[in-house]
Amino acid sequence: MRHILRADQFDHDELARLFGRAIFFMEQDQHIKTRRNTLKLHQGRIMVSMFYEPSTRTRFSFEIAAAKLGMAVIGTENAAEFSSAAKGETIEDTVRVLNEYGVDAICMRTKEDGHAARAAAVSNVAIINGGDGKAEHPTQAVLDAYTIYQKFGRLDTLQVVMGGDLAHGRTVRSLAKLLSTYKNNHIIFISTPELQMSADVLKYLDKNGTTYEQTDDIEKAFTGADVVYWTRLQLERHSDAKLAHGTQAFTIDKSTLRYLPKKAIIMHPLPRVNEIAAEVDKDPRAVYFKQAGNGLYVRMAMLDAILKELP
Amino acid sequence: MRHILRADQFDHDELARLFGRAIFFMEQDQHIKTRRNTLKLHQGRIMVSMFYEPSTRTRFSFEIAAAKLGMAVIGTENAAEFSSAAKGETIEDTVRVLNEYGVDAICMRTKEDGHAARAAAVSNVAIINGGDGKAEHPTQAVLDAYTIYQKFGRLDTLQVVMGGDLAHGRTVRSLAKLLSTYKNNHIIFISTPELQMSADVLKYLDKNGTTYEQTDDIEKAFTGADVVYWTRLQLERHSDAKLAHGTQAFTIDKSTLRYLPKKAIIMHPLPRVNEIAAEVDKDPRAVYFKQAGNGLYVRMAMLDAILKELP
């Protein structure tokens, strides 16, 4: 593994190894003594953090991951304005220059689809795609899978409800595809007709033999679910009659929770606005903050996997 | 002490302990060998620095303080634009996520009053208020007190002149209240009638038995003063006849200095524009740059106090 570009580049074995390493780093993080051991692992390594678009979770968790591994982090949170991009430099030239600076990983979020792959094509240094336009956000997909694995010890034989803006949600699309590579999963998509999961993903599931259904009935969907993966339904985009119904139907609150089994977990890529009511936060099934925190340990595992190959 | 939220949360004993520790850190900072010892104190710890409003002194001194204690610092100088706040995330959700990232302190400056307290209410990680709107800026109040203590060895029995925009100045308000908790201080407030110290602070002084007077006569006020705490009088806000008089009256220059005792100190929270003439900078009584520098060591002492309680 040199670059991290797409969610589907990881096979099941690689995911299992990353998950094991993430658990290890989480345990090491509980006490300052073991933290200091982790700190020695990659001291002297440098991560460049180039964000052409705003980000809190991805940027912070990657930079903290690097720091916890002993790396130094140099970067910009506003590459669009404060880098040579503003002077017309191509992403390739920017990456070629960074390659000359003796760095060990370049974590980047770009505005345009495919920029991470273009960067990787000219880079000897590991490129980590922290989201390129609407195309890919592979580290999010892996942390989502890790969150499920953490609860159930498996990624197969699960009933997964995905709700909200399925048409545009990069994270639900990736997770659906990843889960379809495991056996016996069943996915229930909940959305308005306009924002339902797109045909290319459904075809992918068909090809892999993963069963699914599409509905707008939360009650029925939640009954028997193992995982609920919720995203924001941008209702302000809708002006039709279904809206009034929609506002309620796509909000998880105490009344919705009644239908959900005790063993289930509720996930969300965050930020949430009001599609999950604050009253849900204290429910033990609500794991969305924990899920964000998993991003730290999964990203430590990924950086570690890349760095330990280097001279 | 978990969080640092308000200036009045520190009692006299705690302030004395912080001051002692600040002196220690200042001494350690003079040579690279002792600096390296300091560096070992909190290696492996992480500070998040979230600034929703511009800042040089507070942000830089906190980040340098953290670095000198061996911590790694991750953050944003433009959280308003480059964090999930821009997508409508509440301060509570942002803090909950940061809590999951294995960090040890969150230093934040926010635009709105009370944001630091709201953050602290949901945070297991120490919240340090680096200024929340017009409400509180506790670390500034402590470094101001430390600067007086450094010169006089006490915070009681002092004659303190406070001048400039007393109505809106967060730092003078905090310092006046803090000094009124010590015995035998006398405060002279110098300002235009419109910008005099507000009634709530005067009541606070009355309650604590601290004497004070209000005047616009610099000459009389400076005679016998131990401390002059000067702030910017935003004269551009005034259009009345007093303005011409005011411009001169509220500028400290060589001619004003004649009235000030030799033992006195001149403080200013900075940045200053022209309310203190450049010619004053070389006067040994001018301690405002030293005062800013004290911010570093006081903040190191505060971070150290928080961190040494952690597992």
Place this chain on the structure above:
Amino acid sequence: MRHILRADQFDHDELARLFGRAIFFMEQDQHIKTRRNTLKLHQGRIMVSMFYEPSTRTRFSFEIAAAKLGMAVIGTENAAEFSSAAKGETIEDTVRVLNEYGVDAICMRTKEDGHAARAAAVSNVAIINGGDGKAEHPTQAVLDAYTIYQKFGRLDTLQVVMGGDLAHGRTVRSLAKLLSTYKNNHIIFISTPELQMSADVLKYLDKNGTTYEQTDDIEKAFTGADVVYWTRLQLERHSDAKLAHGTQAFTIDKSTLRYLPKKAIIMHPLPRVNEIAAEVDKDPRAVYFKQAGNGLYVRMAMLDAILKELP
């Protein structure tokens, strides 16, 4: 050497020492074990990075240089907006405050000519000029010279072609002056008449006895060249008849390369837009990315020279 302010402050001996040290740091950077030795050199030191104007190469390479020497870096990439400058603070006051924060070097890029010298005039801490307006960019001049030295083992007896916008290019002006302090160099300036090298630099060359010629004939200029230093000719500024000719004449591509000797090198301060065609990148004579990378090691050498004098 306390401050780094102007390209002409370095004499030949100092440059030779810096080059030697740069080579050392480049070698140390090849393996993690030797990197970790470098890391110990200046642990406990702090660099402040204050950029009032956007920069990728200068800021990143200085910050990475500092990190590789074990320093912590604190700073802002947007000082114009996020520092007290926005509140009307002078550069002198900003620097006086930073002096109180126990830091060891202040690297700054400013918008206005002479700001670095003004900062240095009030600073006990080393000021490093990372470019002040159109005036000076001394670390770029040194890394350019180092790139030539790296190839030829000397800075004298060279035939150097400088092309593009010579009138406004800060880097070509500095390099021409620096090379004229060495013997037997011959410089060929290629540009349109409006953008030719300005009279003050030509006078400087005359005074030092450095021969030169001015032409727009690339073919003739490239024949026999040791070094080609190319910059962007901002053709959009020109509306005259020469433009059509100019567009071709000032682009280096495969056809232009035919005239260039095998031993020559092609340099460019970057970012390039299209004045060097992408097809040139793979030519072994194209060293512009390597040249950027040299900035890292030259800046490490400079920081090291400054820091090792400190208590």
